Amino acid sequence: MSAPYPTTPIHYWRAMRGIVGREMWRFVTQRERFISALVRPLVWLFVFAAGFRASLGMAIMPPYDTYILYEVYITPGLCAMIQLFNGMQSSLSMVYDREMGSMRILMVSPLPRWFLLLSKLVAGAAVSVLQVYVFLGIAWLYNINAPWQGYLLLLPCLLLSGLMLGALGLLLSSFIKQLENFAGVMNFVIFPLFFMSTALYPLWKIKESSVLLHLLAKYNPFSQAVELIRFALYAQPNPTALLYTLIAFVVFMAAAIIGYNPSKGMMSRRGGG
């Protein structure tokens, strides 16, 4: 006798809980992954930002109501960077899982493929949110503080930005047939996204040096995620960044679902028996 056909809301809930729980468990038990996820932004904060503090002065601009140190400015960008790397790492692990076979178990479960992919994204976003809060905790000890309401408002914004950046990674992974191809794509995606954004310098400063770069940075979805996080951290709404990030998430997600459609063939089509 088969189990009763189960696509009820509770089935969806159990499946998502299973996928998210598995990802969280793997993350907390892989200590080196946890530490390396934190080292990168901390190096930027303690070394890069400290070095550039004197040369990169910041004017008063929203959401800040006074002059700020450079470390304070780049902290939201580093939060987004954590999520960007996490999104790319999740998609890398999907390519790996696909090559190794464990992705197949997920894909043959009796749930819609879009839901399975969304669950993987939620799992990745949840891990990235955890990383960001740990990073902010360390930043707080370094006297980079925000109002407590900001830390609360940040949670849904981080989830959204994590989903958006994860969906971008998922989309990329749907086009990558082999693990070896991933490194090149990462270089063509991560570095342009990060450096052509407001993570390290504000838009007005970019505009002073290049109008084209300013336009690219302005419409870069990563910039919008950074601004969403920046405003949320200071308990201020930023509807433009929110809307832009939401739309980018929907577009990337829809494209990833098409990319993982079996009629296109999600597995590498190599020989076999």
Added chain:
Amino acid sequence: MMPAVALSVENLSFAYTNKTALNQLNFKIHSGECTLLLGPNGAGKSTLFALITRLYDSRQGCIELCGFDVRRQSRRALAKLGVVFQQPTLDMDLSVMQNLLYHADLHGMDGKLARQRIQQELERLDMYERRFEKAKELNGGHRRRVEIARALLHQPSLLLLDEPTVGLDVPSRTAIVSYVHQLAGDGQLAVLWASHLIDEVYPQDHLIVLHQGSIQANGPVPEVLAAAQATTIHAAFDHFTQAGKP
């Protein structure tokens, strides 16, 4: 009364970009049957499995699992299916129990029921005592047992096994072959087992011989032997897969 049809494949074809992988396949598998899908490497076995599990999609032909079309009613169809893939698919960082609970979650099983079923399946495979060990601590044969337990957890109607004994030592192979035949013998489950190892065939099995994407023979072992005018399965297999070779 005729046993229920667990898997029906009709006029199924599939091609990769430059190569036909499967050509007009037609066959049925009934509950209580153990069907060995024999074919040399490159015959199309893994492609057929990818289509049955809907990892690939074919526009030509139809696959039904317990009456549900795999393309149009994929969720209902997949709920009836248990799969053991050729490649290991356990999460090596998780324990046996965690791997099985993860699968139970994906199938929407209630936690209490899932634990009962896990205990039943692991005990049948003599693995219950090792449920808290990480998958990476198990040897190849024991991992396979856990994968079989996982595939049976949601009580499917069809169990697909894609060369599950490749790379295992003889005692592990023998144990798995015997256990799967016993499962089919219970009458509720249909088994489709892809293999290129002829000694895994039992005399009461059904055989499908696949070669270059086409079915060369399909039927109970005695019928296939008769069709090939052979006395052993080995000779029959050679007859069907080497015809036309110099």
